[in-house]
Amino acid sequence: MDLMSKFTISASMLLTGFVIVFAVLFFLIFLIWLMGKVVTGAQNKAASRKAAKVAKEAQESTYKQPEKAAQPKLEAVKAVNPDGVSDELVAVISAAVYGMYGSSEKVKIKSIKKSKSRSAWANAGVLNNTRPF
């Protein structure tokens, strides 16, 4: 192979490889982005439809039931749940506290709040768990 043909084949392979690899992967970026938009949009729509249905059912049941029965339940949840923490999470934390102390000690959960940032202890924990990586 002479110098000129070496140069020609090198340049054409570099150009072909560069253009095709980037073109295919850019096309995939577009497709995956589009897929994300469509799927997320459809799922959000389905979720909001479901939420609206649940809200409607709850509203209907509130009208049907006496007001006195509904109010204390809402207040109880609100008292423990002022920070947007889900009921399930409250139940899990309460169960964990109960599991730790049992019924022998009188323990009261006054509030459960979401932490705005990761604490030093949590950071140390994550660091410890990801150290092998």
Next chain:
Amino acid sequence: MEIIQNFWDALVGIFTGSGLVSLDWRNYIMIAVACVLFYLAIKKEFEPLLLLPIAFGMLLVNLYPDIMAAPETTLMSAEECIKAKGSTAGYATTILNGVEYYNVPHYGGLFYYLYQGVKLGIYPPLIFLGVGAMTDFGPLIANPKSFILGAAAQIGIFITFIGAIFLGFTSAQAGATGIIGGADGPTAIYVTTKLAPELLGSIAIAAYSYMALVPIIQPPIMRALTTKKERAVVMEQLRPVSKLEKIIFPITIVIVISILLPDAAPLVGMLMFGNLLKESGVCERLSKTAQNELMNIITIFLGTTVGATATGANFLSASTIKIIALGLIAFAMGSAFGVLFGKIMYKLTGGKVNPLIGSAGVSAVPMAARVSQRVGQEENPGNFLLMHAMGPNVAGVIGSAVAAGVLLNVLA
């Protein structure tokens, strides 16, 4: 007296058939190389799952070269055949110049048969099946821009191709050498068996060695190309990816790539099939088999037989030294271009992308992503780049399969 003569003849026969007579100095050098690889695999734990079988295959073939011998048939006259074998054993006959000869078969060595899986391009796609079943493409789906970094890291392949051409390799050999830059063992083996099977031993060993050396090769390049401020960038948490997206992803990728680049279909197809087994959630048994038993069996066959191609006569040549040097350049270039494109993304996003994740674009899953995590944490111990780096990392696997498709299409 006859007993002693028989005993002496037996001793002479064993000695002349032993490695002490049949092996040459190159075999002994390769045995030493295999021992170095044992040390790296066992003591240093450099890719031991692959390096150990490769080293053992290399050791065995240099101790007993016939383990890779191809089957053959020799012609023997009836008289010779009966003298040698005691009977004609129903062998097929061939008549030459009016004389009847028996076709006496000689079976190939163990590794010859196992090697057919490499030679026929069967093992690498099966390895990809297991890799697909183990890979979570979630980070890539959450941030599809990672594909840019996966593509950038493939530039090293094509630049190394130029170097190989100017070092005197043919274009097919240059393509096989360049693919080392993809840092993907099965892809390198697949491409080499199609383009330059004579270089398989050197290329496979170079590819796996550099993959094992990712934690040593990449960090200096990453530090040299980035500033302290860039390395300390904390990236935003990735959005959660739904199960539906994870199911659609492998199907979309296999359709697109197989239509655009059919040569990449065996690799990408099996990768995505493995991933679909995992993500569908309805084939747990198959997914587990692909991830564990099948993957382990193929790894043993692939490793030992690839190692067995590295005989002294094949491996100890000037082309091996060139391949090892070019492989290092390919690997370093891939890492550097990944980081440089990461820097471009850093600028374009106003500092939201940490350029360190770019080096993970050179496949080598998940080692390259771990390196990004480690180098990032050196600057900021509270920074967790691992999941962000997994995006370019798995994009690199797809990118190197696409690059392999281009090379096969143009050069095969």
